[in-house]
Amino acid sequence: MSARMRYLPALLIAGAGAALSLSAAHYQERENHQVLQQRLERILGKAADGIAERIQNYRNVLRGLRGMLLVAGADAVTQEQVARYLANIDVVHEFPGARGFGYVRRVSEADEAAYVARQRRVHAGFAIRQFAPTSGDRFVIQLIEPIDGNTVALGLDLASEPNRRRAALAAMRSGSAQLTAPIKLVQPGATAEPAFLLLLPVYDLGVIPAPAERATHLTGWTYTPLLVRSFVDGMIDPSEAVTLGLEDVTDGRAESLLSAAAASVMLQTDSEITVFGRRWRLSLSAGEQFVAQQGLPKPSTTLGIGLAASATLAALALLAAAGRRRSHEVRVGQAKLAAIVDSAIDAIISKDLSGRITSWNRGAETLFGHTAQEAIGRTAAELLVPAERMDEENGILSMLAAGAPVADLETVRRHKDGHLIDVWLSISPVRGAGGKVDALAVTVRDITERKAAEERVRAANARLEDTVVSRTAELSQLNALLGSVLDAATGVAIIATSGDGVITLFNRGAELMLGHRAEDMIGLATPQLFHDREELAARIAEVAAAEGRAVDGFTALVIQAQREGAETREWTFVRRDGGRIAVSLIVSAICDAEGRIGGYLGVAVDITARQELVASLNRAREQADKASEAKSSFLANMSHEIRTPLNAVLGMLELLHLTALDSRQHDYASKAEMAARTLLQLLNDVLDFSKIEAGKLILDPHPFELDGLMRDLATVLSGNQGDKLVETLFDIDPRLPAWLVGDRMRLQQILINLAGNALKFTERGSVTVSVELLGREEAGARIRFGVRDTGIGITPEQREQIFQGFTQAEASISRRFGGTGLGLVISRRLLAQMGATLELDSTPGVGSDFWFELVLKEEEQRPPATPCASLRVLVVDDHPAAGEALLRMVLGMGWEGTLAGGGAEALALVRGAAAPYDVVLLDWRMPAPDGLETAHAIRLGGGQPPSC
Secondary structure, eight states: OOHHHHHHHHHHHHHHHHHHHHHHHHHHHHHHHHHHHHHHHHHHHHHHHHHHHHHHHHHHHHHHHHHHHHHHOTTTOOHHHHHHHTTTOOHHHHSTTBOOEEEEEEEOSTTHHHHHHHHHTTSTTOOOEESSOOOSOEEEEEEEESOTTTGGGTTEEGGGSHHHHHHHHHHHHHSSOEEOOSBOOOSTTOSSSOEEEEEEEEETTSSOOOGGGHHHHEEEEEEEEEEHHHHTTTSSOGGGOEEEEEEEOTTSSOEEEEOOOOTTOOEEEEEEEEETTEEEEEEEEEOHHHHHHTOOOOHHHHHHHHHHHHHHHHHHHHHHHHHHHHHHHHHHHTHHHHHHHTTOSSEEEEEETTOBEEEEOHHHHHHHSOOHHHHTTSBHHHHTOOGGGHHHHHHHHHHHHTTOOOOOEEEEEEOTTSOEEEEEEEEEEEEOTTSOEEEEEEEEEEOHHHHHHHHHHHHHHHHHHHHHHHHHHHHHHHHHHHHHHHHHOTTSEEEEEETTSOEEEEOHHHHHHHOOOHHHHTTTOOGGGGBOHHHHHHHHHHHHHHHTSOOOHHHHHHHHHHHHSEEEEEEEEEOTTSOEEEEEEEEEEEEOTTSOEEEEEEEEEEOHHHHHHHHHHHHHHHHHHHHHHHHHHHHHHTHHHHHHHHHHHHHHHHHHHTSOOOHHHHHHHHHHHHHHHHHHHHHHHHHHHHHHHHTOOOOOOEEEEHHHHHHHHHHHHHHHHTTOEEEEEEEEOTTSOSEEEEOHHHHHHHHHHHHHHHHHTOSEEEEEEEEEEEEEETTEEEEEEEEEEOSSOOOGGGTTGGGSTTOOSOHHHHHHHOOOSOHHHHHHHHHHHTTOOOEEEEETTTEEEEEEEEEEEEOOOOOOOOOOOOOEEEEEOSSHHHHHHHHHHHHHTTOEEEEESSHHHHHHHHHHOSSOOSEEEEOSSOSSSOHHHHHHHHHHTTOOOOOO
């Protein structure tokens, strides 16, 4: 082989090594950038988590403050009570950025003056101040603690500034905490910094109501003003050499809250988070200092090492050529041994005492990636052993050379591609003819999967331990917070028990209310100790009767909470000194995640003063009711005495009409009679109304004939019609029973009231009285009575007003038409006694329709009048509705009917009829020819009445 060919492999190796070194340097540069980006993202993620956790802590304080407001009453809470509640909180250090915690009161415009007056009794000079004039409810800052530095915020109307108002309304609608858009605070020293408010709604129910009811029950918000820069302070460790930026991007535009600008920015990343209704973008930028701190390999170093390694490999290539012949001889000598172990799954390797490999089976090729040709003749230290394990390899060789045994061990070896493999080694010495160890055999087994499984178990255990430690710390913190909240609620007794009734919690409010110390109660007593014995015994008896079994005292207290989750009941508590307290006690079950009850929570509020007030109000109401009852009884009892002289006046006027009177005297007498009848109707209405109010109006049901009722009604209405161009129509269902059972007089009174009103308020057109059979039920026939007119109509706003006593739709109607306004009230009350409701459909300018449904018992059939045989009837009426109503009645009787729209059409039908009509029903008030003229013309034609 020529010299050139001998050096060619070394040159190729050097060239390839240089190319690989350049590639490795480029790869290292990309890898460094990826690692730096990941570390930057990890820092940003930690900051985002910290911001979310910190804002949750602020929200928790607002929840506790809301609970105190609900327990003590928002209007009763004072600045001193809020200060005591927040006394255990280091606002500056525990809640950076918070200027304080306070309460925003919702005040209507109508209540503004009274509210300001109340507040001025607490804060002299208190006034509601606005960013800009606005109408509607005020959202007024009523309390804030600490007051120092925040005095300027008292009385500020948040509703007068759009960002604050939107956040407050969003919190009200959602029932949860809400952040405002970026704002500027009004407090001194804070006006230049970006800030925001965190608002939590407060409802008067104590719980979050259904969405549709939240606006009704909202009383205000607990809130805290936050400065952005102080709020995020401490989220990034200064040693990280990075800069944090914050933007609000909720409304589609970025508004900077904290600038992330930094000189010589080399890396930057950002992330968006949602925090109580706002979308924030967090950005993190880093420069040269951050990159230098990471200690990553430099690409130039990688390039230098690669070039040096390439030169070394080129030199080794020259040496390898010389060693190949020797390796070939070695391989031939070990061919038999290789055949024996070649098929083994484990790697089986033999070495001499210098560590040089003399055999290499297929298992070794599979495990380490080196072929036998590549491995034999090289040392294990060179080929397989990592640098940090060289002492281990040398120790094994030394022990074997000294004849000492070597135990099996677990270690790591290097694969051909450079990655490390977890292996188990079994090392056996090979002795020569003289018994001296001159070689060793090594069995190598891959235990990577086993090691990975063990590592997963260790990692899981470590995570579990970290989680336990973290959760324990969180639980301790939460318990401390809960204890502070419970002790702050001094006006409410909060008592918790285990499932068997032993007290586990007894707050400061319970100590003050009952006089017992918590240490004397917790774990030692049950709630029966301070319950009134007689009340508890009565409750035990009540529950035992309902359950059909004996129950103990604690079960009687909590059985409803067991089944329904909560119970509210009034009890009498007995203090340690023997004093008695009336309380409202809410008992609720404490359940775990699976719904199992682990105990009970009782919240008691002293209602002694409230009960005394209620008793006083009840006494006053009873006195007023007695006075009203005496008045109504007097009027009801005087009805006969009032009517008797008035009926005498009417009788004398009737007699006066029978005497000889001139026209003037007749006019005077008629007007006097009309006035007397009007007065009688007025008295009847007033006295009936008084009877109804006194509860002395009693229905008198008896059988009556429906046709007779309608005839009498027609007679009355004909007298009310006067000279108006109004037709009174009756639309009677022929299927109706002839006889019914009911209070005929009161039913007629109702129909007269409704139809009389219809005639009064209708200048022209028609008034239709309809009676329709809707069906038959077990209790009787369901009948719909209605009165429809074409009068002035009633607006929706006036509908409820007309059913109030002595009231009409508007004052001008009373002046124009007169009347007391009692008719509809009496009718509605009478129908209520009959089990019916007066309904109304009306359109202003079109007319009104009053109707009601009654179920009346049918009277046994009485002998009916002998009906005529089938008749041919001609109905003549120029009013379409009246004509159609009459025609329906005719057809309902089984007769043959024809409708004519006027006298001329009727005469034409009579003259052209194949057979004469048996009956002609005429409207006498028609355009020419009118009813009388048409009847005269028909009679001249020779019509004869039918024979029945």
